[in-house]
Amino acid sequence: MLTSSRRTRGEMIFDIGNTIFMIFICFVTIYPIWYVLVNAFNEGTDAMRGGIYWWPRMFSLESFKAVFQSEGIMQAMWITVAKTIIGTFIHVLFTAMVAYALSRRDLIGGKLYIWIGTITLFFSGGLIPTFLLMKDLQLLDNFMVYIIPAMFSFFDLIIFMTFFREIPDGLEEAARIDGANDWSIFLRVVLPVSMPVVATIGLFHGVYQWNDYFTGMIYMNDTSLQPIQTYLYRVVAESSSNQMLAAVPGGITRSVTSQSIKLATMVVTTMPIVFVYPFLQKYFVKGMMIGSIKG
Known part of the structure; x- marks a missing residue:
């Protein structure tokens, strides 16, 4: 039972660590694309001020x-x-x-x-x-x-x-x-x-x-x-x-x-x-x- 418990606990730790790592990889991969999208849909002059990371500050097409x-x-x-x-x-x-x-x-x-x-x-x-x-x-x-x-x-x-x-x-x-x-x-x-x-x-x-x-x-x-x-x-x-x-x-x-x-x-x-x-x-x-x- 102890061995089974340790294996289960180890698998849980691995799953949590693996999930965190994969979320990090996904973020590193996707965020640059999201950053380009957000700034592309923002008003050009306003975007030059910087500080736009997650959502357009002044939406413009x-x-x-x-x-x-x-x-x-x-x-x-x-x-x-x-x-x-x-x-x-x-x-x-x-x-x-x-x-x-x-x-x-x-x-x-x-x-x-x-x-x-x-x-x-x-x-x-x-x-x-x-x-x-x-x-x-x-x-x-x-x-x-x-x-x-x-x-x-x-x-x-x-x-x-x-x-x-x-x-x-x-x-x-x-x-x-x-x-x-x-x-x-x-x-x-x-x-x-x-x-x-x-x-x-x-x-x-x-x-x-x-x-x-x-x-x-x-x-x-x-x-x-x-x-x-x-x-x-x-x-x-x-x-x-x-x-x-x-x-x-x-x-x-x-x-x-x-x-x-x-x-x-x-x-x-x-x-x-x-x-x-x-x-x-x-x-x-x-x-x-x-x-x-x-x-």
């Missing part, structure tokens, strides 16, 4: 109105949405096609292709050779620079391939008996039963496309083709934010400051991913478990 009225910001937002949707769709489809082929054990040279692909996980050509390659391919100041280089990822291929190898062979055999070819099997049999891993890779690459600022910074001189993250990066990196204020119709107003527009832009660029993630979370967890533990 003027900064968000300025963001959505700015042609430069909205153009960058449309570029980001377009490259995220198109890039994610093409990446998932193309990577899944290659992974399905490599998952076939009767593929000639399959092990060699996998060995070559594994090398790319550890070595790359570097930034300058990649830039010269993009230049020779005429992808500088071209929207396709967001799509073509990101069409394939060997890391994502491994997850896809592991999942495909867990699909029962009987499904493909039944489809072949019905007269289906490889394309029909892939599109009508394999992909429909692979939604968990498709959602997982789609979420991975969608977040990458949405948050990617580096590609636009290196390969884009045309500001009309820059994504919102690159736009925001350049404004924050500059010593003055007059560029952003100048893009606001009517210029500087009493309730809008460069800092308030920065915060509002951060909220606008972050919230779409935050809202989409809960809907894909169940597929994300299932896809990661199948692609890692079973492999």
Whole structure:
């Protein structure tokens, strides 16, 4: 009884300590986001006084109105949405096609292709050779620079391939008996039963496309083709934010400051991913478990 009592008491202490620790981690993770939200929804001039930590002192939507009225910001937002949707769709489809082929054990040279692909996980050509390659391919100041280089990822291929190898062979055999070819099997049999891993890779690459600022910074001189993250990066990196204020119709107003527009832009660029993630979370967890533990 004494041992059981001590074990129970120890478990209670562990649970309490673990709960306190997890609450602390959640607070450290969530509060910076909450701080940005609170200050973004506060009146700009008043926010410059500081002291806003938990709730807006003077609630205002003027900064968000300025963001959505700015042609430069909205153009960058449309570029980001377009490259995220198109890039994610093409990446998932193309990577899944290659992974399905490599998952076939009767593929000639399959092990060699996998060995070559594994090398790319550890070595790359570097930034300058990649830039010269993009230049020779005429992808500088071209929207396709967001799509073509990101069409394939060997890391994502491994997850896809592991999942495909867990699909029962009987499904493909039944489809072949019905007269289906490889394309029909892939599109009508394999992909429909692979939604968990498709959602997982789609979420991975969608977040990458949405948050990617580096590609636009290196390969884009045309500001009309820059994504919102690159736009925001350049404004924050500059010593003055007059560029952003100048893009606001009517210029500087009493309730809008460069800092308030920065915060509002951060909220606008972050919230779409935050809202989409809960809907894909169940597929994300299932896809990661199948692609890692079973492999």
